[in-house]
Amino acid sequence: MISGAEIMVKCLEAEGVKVVFGYPGATICPFYDKIYESSIKHILVRQEQNAAHAASGYSRCSGLPGVCVATSGPGATNLITGIATAYADSVPMIAITGQVKTDLLGRDVFQEADITGACEPFVKHSYLVTKTEDLPRIFKEAFHIASTGRKGPVLIDIPMDIQTNKIEDFHYPETVNIIGYKPNTRGHAVQVRRAVEAIKKSRRPLIVSGGGVLSSGVKLKFQAFADKTKIPVISTMMGIGVMPSDSDMYLGMLGTHGKPVANRALHDADLVIVCGARLGDRAVASPDQMSENTTVIHIDIDPAEIGKNVKTEIPIVGDMKNVLNMLNEEIGDYVVPNQWQETVKNWRKSFYRIPPKFDGFVEPRALVAQLSSMLRSKAILVADVGQNQIWCANNFMIREGRFLTTGGMGTMGYSIPAAVGVKFARPSRDVVVVCGDGSFQMSMNELATIAGNNLAIKIIIMRNHRLGMVRELQDMNYGSRHSATILEGDPDFQKIAEAYGIDHAEANSNEEAEEIIKEMVKSDKPFILVCNVYPDTPSI
Amino acid sequence: MQYTLSVLVENHAGVLSKISGLFSRRGFNIDSLAVGVTSNPDVSRITIVANGDEYVVEQLEKQLNKVIPVIKVKCLTGGEFISRELILIKVHCAAAKRVEIIKTAEIMQAKIVDVAPGCVTVEYCECTNRINTLIDLLRPYGIREIVRTGTIAIDRGNTALSV
Ligand SMILES: Cc1ncc(C[n+]2csc(CCOP(=O)(O)OP(=O)(O)O)c2C)c(N)n1
Ligand SMILES: [Mg+2]
Numbered sequence: 001m002i003s004g005a006e007i008m009v010k011c012l013e014a015e016g017v018k019v020v021f022g023y024p025g026a027t028i029c030p031f032y033d034k035i036y037e038s039s040i041k042h043i044l045v046r047q048e049q050n051a052a053h054a055a056s057g058y059s060r061c062s063g064l065p066g067v068c069v070a071t072s073g074p075g076a077t078n079l080i081t082g083i084a085t086a087y088a089d090s091v092p093m094i095a096i097t098g099q100v101k102t103d104l105l106g107r108d109v110f111q112e113a114d115i116t117g118a119c120e121p122f123v124k125h126s127y128l129v130t131k132t133e134d135l136p137r138i139f140k141e142a143f144h145i146a147s148t149g150r151k152g153p154v155l156i157d158i159p160m161d162i163q164t165n166k167i168e169d170f171h172y173p174e175t176v177n178i179i180g181y182k183p184n185t186r187g188h189a190v191q192v193r194r195a196v197e198a199i200k201k202s203r204r205p206l207i208v209s210g211g212g213v214l215s216s217g218v219k220l221k222f223q224a225f226a227d228k229t230k231i232p233v234i235s236t237m238m239g240i241g242v243m244p245s246d247s248d249m250y251l252g253m254l255g256t257h258g259k260p261v262a263n264r265a266l267h268d269a270d271l272v273i274v275c276g277a278r279l280g281d282r283a284v285a286s287p288d289q290m291s292e293n294t295t296v297i298h299i300d301i302d303p304a305e306i307g308k309n310v311k312t313e314i315p316i317v318g319d320m321k322n323v324l325n326m327l328n329e330e331i332g333d334y335v336v337p338n339q340w341q342e343t344v345k346n347w348r349k350s351f352y353r354i355p356p357k358f359d360g361f362v363e364p365r366a367l368v369a370q371l372s373s374m375l376r377s378k379a380i381l382v383a384d385v386g387q388n389q390i391w392c393a394n395n396f397m398i399r400e401g402r403f404l405t406t407g408g409m410g411t412m413g414y415s416i417p418a419a420v421g422v423k424f425a426r427p428s429r430d431v432v433v434v435c436g437d438g439s440f441q442m443s444m445n446e447l448a449t450i451a452g453n454n455l456a457i458k459i460i461i462m463r464n465h466r467l468g469m470v471r472e473l474q475d476m477n478y479g480s481r482h483s484a485t486i487l488e489g490d491p492d493f494q495k496i497a498e499a500y501g502i503d504h505a506e507a508n509s510n511e512e513a514e515e516i517i518k519e520m521v522k523s524d525k526p527f528i529l530v531c532n533v534y535p536d537t538p539s540i
Numbered sequence: 541m542q543y544t545l546s547v548l549v550e551n552h553a554g555v556l557s558k559i560s561g562l563f564s565r566r567g568f569n570i571d572s573l574a575v576g577v578t579s580n581p582d583v584s585r586i587t588i589v590a591n592g593d594e595y596v597v598e599q600l601e602k603q604l605n606k607v608i609p610v611i612k613v614k615c616l617t618g619g620e621f622i623s624r625e626l627i628l629i630k631v632h633c634a635a636a637k638r639v640e641i642i643k644t645a646e647i648m649q650a651k652i653v654d655v656a657p658g659c660v661t662v663e664y665c666e667c668t669n670r671i672n673t674l675i676d677l678l679r680p681y682g683i684r685e686i687v688r689t690g691t692i693a694i695d696r697g698n699t700a701l702s703v
Contacts, residue, residue: 116554117557120557120558120561121561124608125608128554179611180549180550180609180611180612181608302606303605304599304605307598308599
């Protein structure tokens with residue numbers, strides 16, 4: 001005989017799960033009792049939302065769905081923001097929650113929350129398990145759904161008696177058969193041919209790369225395609241890192257907070273190939289950012305994204321990997337017209353501007369640019385949300401590494417817990433967090449997780465004593481009335497670091513910061529660097 | 541414009557709430573929704589009548605397709621199809637008017653299913669337009685109560701929607 005809780009652990013093992021992030025409570029205790037004796041590492045976070053963010057960071061850097069676990073009621077509801085963030089960012093994730101016993105369901109008993117109901121809009125799929133026998137099938141389906149098609153979080157809510165009940169035998173299914181779920185990954189040959197014809201006819205083609213290129217794992221082939229065809233590339237925030245920042249073909253991030261040249265390219269292009277991007281309102285805020293008669297080719301694994309935000313002439317539904325292969329073959333040795341190449345080359349010259357510095361402060365944009373070359377080439381930078389995020393998005397020079405942030409949901413507090421997950425997925429890489437003083441305080445409780453596991457995560461706090469991005473919005477649109485954007489009563493972050501036993505330093509100039517970073521990257525321990533930033537520094 | 545969609549779904553608890561939630565969340569307007577099991581007991585068929593422009597209906601179909609337990613979505617509008625609603629109308633009926641009301645029902649091929657002092661109840665199974673006509677005809681007598689199902693619909697001809 002085998003209990004539901006043992007089955008849960010065996011299912012995770014069968015899926016190759018090495019680490020889960022979670023926080024226990026009564027209704028998930030049977031599972032915790034079994035994971036205790038298993039080979040799977042459990043990382044105790046300090047708040048459930050951060051378990052989900054850690055799972056997201058893990059997932060984005062390992063290519064495997066991250067797993068987070070919480071108890072019923074408040075544990076489960078604390079997960080919601082993290083699940084919603086993963087959903088908006090299309091990150092594969094399995095969220096496991098304990099639930100009250102099946103015979104108590106619906107009676108509003110202690111720590112009962114309808115979590116499958118509450119998460120309905122934020123999950124790719126969810127299960128409320130009602131029979132222990134169903135567990136293997138449900139886990140198999142959940143991992144399959146989370147990690148195929150357009151990736152996303154799947155929630156499995158498991159009542160306590162389902163975990164304690166015993167059944168005869170454990171057998172993990174080898175295949176899934178979900179009749180209503182057959183994502184189309186192949187890409188339509190006729191559409192690809194039409195796309196290539198249109199590209200060859202165009203004079204100023206442009207690629208917009210999104211997060212879909214990264215989640216399809218086709219980054220290098222994508223780079224080769226751009227290099228071969230010389231089609232310039234701009235990216236959405238989630239697509240940053242698809243191209244190395246110093247590529248001649250790359251013109252930066254588009255959108256409200258993007259590079260002027262990227263927006264200029266989008267405006268001037270006569271054909272745009274959108275690759276795995278939904279083009280939300282932060283990317284293309286108004287239709288006049290694109291010219292009336294621009295031809296749009298949209299490649300996406302999710303048919304519902306095509307034509308949703310921008311009018312599309314040539315839709316191609318499929319996995320980037322397959323579609324790119326087809327495009328590559330069909331396009332042969334095509335190269336974009338010379339004139340367009342020249343234009344792009346000239347634009348590249350104005351790519352990086354040196355921003356003015358203020359005495360007694362760190363210039364964050366210059367520092368981020370400098371940071372890039374001080375890290376190893378495969379470094380992973382995790383940016384939080386706010387001005388700090390935009391400074392990183394536009395100035396971090398990616399080589400072979402990654403840039404992670406929540407471009408879809410923009411959840412403050414994402415960076416530190418996400419970096420925890422990243423470090424478990426890629427222990428040998430440089431993992432650096434850049435966050436604001438506001439966002440740091442949204443998840444500084446995770447310093448305990450970092451210290452407790454001695455994770456060599458380097459945290460750079462851009463301290464402007466402001467909720468800077470909102471402050472900037474107020475300066476522009478609300479007559480500089482700084483309603484609730486001045487951070488008063490903030491603690492001394494160095495003392496916070498001290499309390500957790502984490503090495504720390506503070507910088508008031510870029511030279512000082514660079515000296516500290518040089519030392520910081522050498523150590524195999526966590527580090528917190530507080531950078532004092534001039535409060536009125538703009539985002540771009 | 542009004543659209544009629546047929547949706548085949550896995551016959552599980554919670555599927556209906558996933559679908560109705562999707563409508564309200566994305567701001568789609570539904571005129572009616574009817575659910576029933578199909579010849580395959582594991583599969584239910586939902587008929588949705590919704591209002592919107594082409595963009596809305598395209599989005600609607602795509603979003604429905606993303607719901608995992610949704611097996612198939614077909615927009616019937618555009619082809620030829622038969623649609624039916626069932627309605628029960630309780631009409632105020634003085635003795636002197638009874639014959640007149642029964643005559644009206646007969647002309648429309650509706651059925652009288654209950655008679656009581658002062659009222660009759662009419663049953664009618666028809667397409668939305670004809671149902672509305674009957675209601676208009678009966679309104680002058682005084683309608684006491686109306687119960688109406690959602691529309692169900694099926695393609696004409698030799699095609700069949702199945703999994
Ligand atoms: C959870 C959450 N709450 C509120 C916001 C709105 N918001 C976006 S940026 C920002 C300010 C962030 O301040 P800070 O972390 O100090 O970064 P800065 O902009 O100063 O670099 C706020 C409040 C958000 N994105 N997420
Ligand atoms: Mg700040």
